[in-house]
Amino acid sequence: MAKGTSNPDFLNGVPELMVLRVLRDESLHGYAIVQQIAQRTGGKIEFGEGSIYPVLYRLEQDGLLTSRKEEVRGRQRILYRLSSKGLKQLESRTARWQEVVCAIQTFFEGGENGFSPVATTAS
Amino acid sequence: MDFHQWQQQLRNELRKRHVPADYAERLMNELVDHYLDLQEATQMTSDSTRDKDVIKMLGDPQSIALAADQIPRRSWAARHPLLSYLILPPLMSLAVLALLILADVFLLVPAMRGKTLETDPWLATACLVLGPLHVIVATSLIALWSCRSVAVSGRSKLWGIAACVIMAILGAYTSVNFAAPTSVPGSGRLSLGFGFPFPVFWMQAVTPLVIGGLFFALRRNEATTETETERAPLSRAA
Numbered sequence: 001m002a003k004g005t006s007n008p009d010f011l012n013g014v015p016e017l018m019v020l021r022v023l024r025d026e027s028l029h030g031y032a033i034v035q036q037i038a039q040r041t042g043g044k045i046e047f048g049e050g051s052i053y054p055v056l057y058r059l060e061q062d063g064l065l066t067s068r069k070e071e072v073r074g075r076q077r078i079l080y081r082l083s084s085k086g087l088k089q090l091e092s093r094t095a096r097w098q099e100v101v102c103a104i105q106t107f108f109e110g111g112e113n114g115f116s117p118v119a120t121t122a123s
Numbered sequence: 124m125d126f127h128q129w130q131q132q133l134r135n136e137l138r139k140r141h142v143p144a145d146y147a148e149r150l151m152n153e154l155v156d157h158y159l160d161l162q163e164a165t166q167m168t169s170d171s172t173r174d175k176d177v178i179k180m181l182g183d184p185q186s187i188a189l190a191a192d193q194i195p196r197r198s199w200a201a202r203h204p205l206l207s208y209l210i211l212p213p214l215m216s217l218a219v220l221a222l223l224i225l226a227d228v229f230l231l232v233p234a235m236r237g238k239t240l241e242t243d244p245w246l247a248t249a250c251l252v253l254g255p256l257h258v259i260v261a262t263s264l265i266a267l268w269s270c271r272s273v274a275v276s277g278r279s280k281l282w283g284i285a286a287c288v289i290m291a292i293l294g295a296y297t298s299v300n301f302a303a304p305t306s307v308p309g310s311g312r313l314s315l316g317f318g319f320p321f322p323v324f325w326m327q328a329v330t331p332l333v334i335g336g337l338f339f340a341l342r343r344n345e346a347t348t349e350t351e352t353e354r355a356p357l358s359r360a361a
Contacts, residue, residue: 030153031160048182049161050133053153054190057146061194063279077156078149 015047015055017097020064020082020090027081030056056080064089126158129178136188143196150191154181201276208273208282212265213293219261220299224315227253235311239304250301250311255324257299262290266331270338280342287335295328 015037022028022036033056034049059065064086067078082090124132130151137147161177181187200207231253240246269286273279302312 029156031157034157048180048186049157050154050181050187051190053150053157054187054194057150057191058194061197075156075159076152078153 013093014045015052016059017090017093018045019052019055019059019080020086020093023065023080023082024087024090027079029077029079033080059086124178125174126178129181129184130155133184133187136184137191140188140192142188142191142194146191146194150187154187157181198272198276200272201278204276204278204282208269208278208286209289212269212286212289215268216261216265216290216293219264220257220297220315223257223261224299224313227257227313235303237308239306239308241306246303250303253301254299255327258294258297258324258327259330262294262297262327262331263334266290266334270334274338274342280339283338283342284335287331287338290331291328291335294331295325297327298324 018037018041019033022033022040028036030052031049034052037045056065056067060067060080062085064083065080066083067080070077070079133154134147134151137150142150158177158181161180162174165177235246238246266287269290270283273283273286296317298314298316298318300312300314302314304310
């Protein structure tokens with residue numbers, strides 16, 4: 001997270017999913033969302049931190065998040081919260097994501113159609 | 124590049140991409156807030172971290188502006204749903220009705236000149252149909268416009284349904300009557316009012332409701348089809 005790099009294309013939709021997941025537990029502002037993602041992924045998923053805001057605006061526009069202004073230590077901050085529509089989306093997106101992960105794992109482990117596992121081929 | 128230059132560059136990029144001013148302003152404010160948080164955090168962890176490292180963490184202005192540019196632009200109707208789908212539809216519908224009546228004055232009245240029920244018996248049927256037809260056309264057009272606007276804006280379909288219900292209520296209580304001249308040419312009358320034509324002209328109330336019902340059903344089918352399309356390849360993959 002700290003390096004300010006961009007996600008590769010295959011991670012399209014993943015930042016949105018992670019934002020929804022992070023906001024399931026509590027209302028947070030942009031910086032805290034980024035910190036949570038960094039913490040929960042062990043710093044493995046990296047993107048420019050400023051890019052989180054357009055993601056948040058898009059999710060808010062789709063009705064998946066709501067926002068409210070709050071003054072913290074003299075600073076106006078915008079807190080984001082998951083909406084009920086967002087919660088439903090999170091559940092369906094998480095289910096789909098798990099299906100994809102499962103399918104890819106099956107593929108690399110050899111699959112049901114007798115694909116040789118990569119490790120076996122290498123040895 | 125210091126933070127001030129970074130901000131200026133981002134502002135230019137946003138302007139270049141015609142990102143709406145309110146979005147750009149909000150984004151800039153949140154990024155300043157984020158920058159201050161990053162500065163606080165890095166001061167705590169490492170003294171050697173400089174401004175440019177914090178800027179690097181934020182990302183380059185082009186990428187942020189590009190991401191901001193991809194946010195779908197909201198129409199005026201989507202930003203003001205209460206006004207667009209609850210308050211304006213009755214007013215717009217009355218405006219359409221007024222235009223239709225104006226068209227009658229210029230087109231229908233000259234066509235009927237010199238005619239009476241005695242000379243043209245079909246006038247009775249025409250007059251009986253014409254009044255409710257005007258109301259149906261006015262309310263249905265606005266119901267259709269509201270549904271289409273809701274669909275385009277991505278707002279909840281309930282706004283469209285609410286607009287259709289309002290149109291149905293307006294249709295139920297609006298009365299437009301054409302009275303054909305009986306024996307003396309030019310003695311016909313046109314009256315407009317709000318009363319209880321219902322249930323005689325029940326179609327005036329039912330048509331916007333049918334539009335709302337169809338809109339609801341179509342939107343539900345679209346949502347189901349989208350989910351199925353998205354899931355199908357995944358199911359095959361799994």
